[in-house]
Amino acid sequence: MEKKTIAKLRLFFSGLESRHQEQQDFFKDMNIAFKSGTKTFTASYKDGQLYMNKEIVDADFSDALEAVLSEAVKYESLEAVYCERGTNVIITADARNVNIRYEEPKPEAEVKVESRRDYLIKASKAPELLKEIGIMTKDGKVKNDMIRKYNQIDHFIEVVEPILRNMDPNEPLTIMDCACGKSYLTFVLNYYIREVMKRSCYFIGIDYSEGVIKSSIERAERLGYRNMEFIQEDLRTYVPSRKIDMVVSLHACDIATD
Known part of the structure; x- marks a missing residue:
């Protein structure tokens, strides 16, 4: 040249x-x-x-x-x-x-799901995420026994999405997950804000359990989600080091996502 x-x-x-x-x-x-x-x-x-x-x-x-x-x-x-x-x-x-x-990155082949729901988190566009959180098999099929959980996760995004739309799109978002557990919904929210809404975002997960913090850190590393940190600490004593724009705290029991 x-x-x-x-x-x-x-x-x-x-x-x-x-x-x-x-x-x-x-x-x-x-x-x-x-x-x-x-x-x-x-x-x-x-x-x-x-x-x-x-x-x-x-x-x-x-x-x-x-x-x-x-x-x-x-x-x-x-x-x-x-x-x-x-x-x-x-x-x-x-x-x-x-x-x-x-x-936009090219989606994988369309994935059929036995549901009438028009998903916000589309299986063909988020296979790595859905495989990581156990909703999709390694060969790219949504597990029949995980469709209910898939629907719950997608409904959570549907509820939160209007709130996100009302926030300043030019400002990065910092979201804190209190008692984050395995952080499945936070990973999904991270995906949606960054890869669908195209917004800058940062996530902080807090939990007193060393085990769930360790597993969340490892999951973030496997997904390449570098805009997350997970801290083992009692919520009653934790003081954020940055301005928090949204706080989520989700009940979790076994694989519940309500």
Whole structure:
């Protein structure tokens, strides 16, 4: 690519870097395809590591972008797909122009559920979440004996959604779950606010049980939900370190979600 194309690409990458700084909790990975003629060469960045030219190096996001720019000089075109929870940012560059577009992640094949409910948490768009909380099997089917729980969780979102719509959409939300237990509904609320409503959000789960706090931390790590923290503490003595916008406290018994 010519110098003027690289210069324009640098401007787009500058915007991408700012986005990453502001939304680090929601970043997943970035995949790059360099093209010359019929040949395609790929690179990727994830978890602080850049894979390029068959090498893996530790790099912060800014350094990774610089490395991609240096490599792009050797090729005719480039496509960079920046993936975060709920949105893919796609930058394309060639001799004619540099463009950017935004896309929602592609859903999996439609999942049939034996229910007449029009779900807000759609199985085809939230398979990782639904598998993690035990509603969906590993092969992507909603368990028949979990449809009632699925309906309860979705109804919870239906109840909360109008409240969320009335909050300032430009302000990040901080939500505290008191006596969070295994935090199933909080994980679902996290998914809905971030990936459906496209809002910045942060969650704090409080419980006195070491076991449920440990399992919630592990679940957040498996899902890649970095905008959550779980604290083992007595609610009567806990003092939040930040402004709380919403408090939820849900009765939980076995697999109850009421």
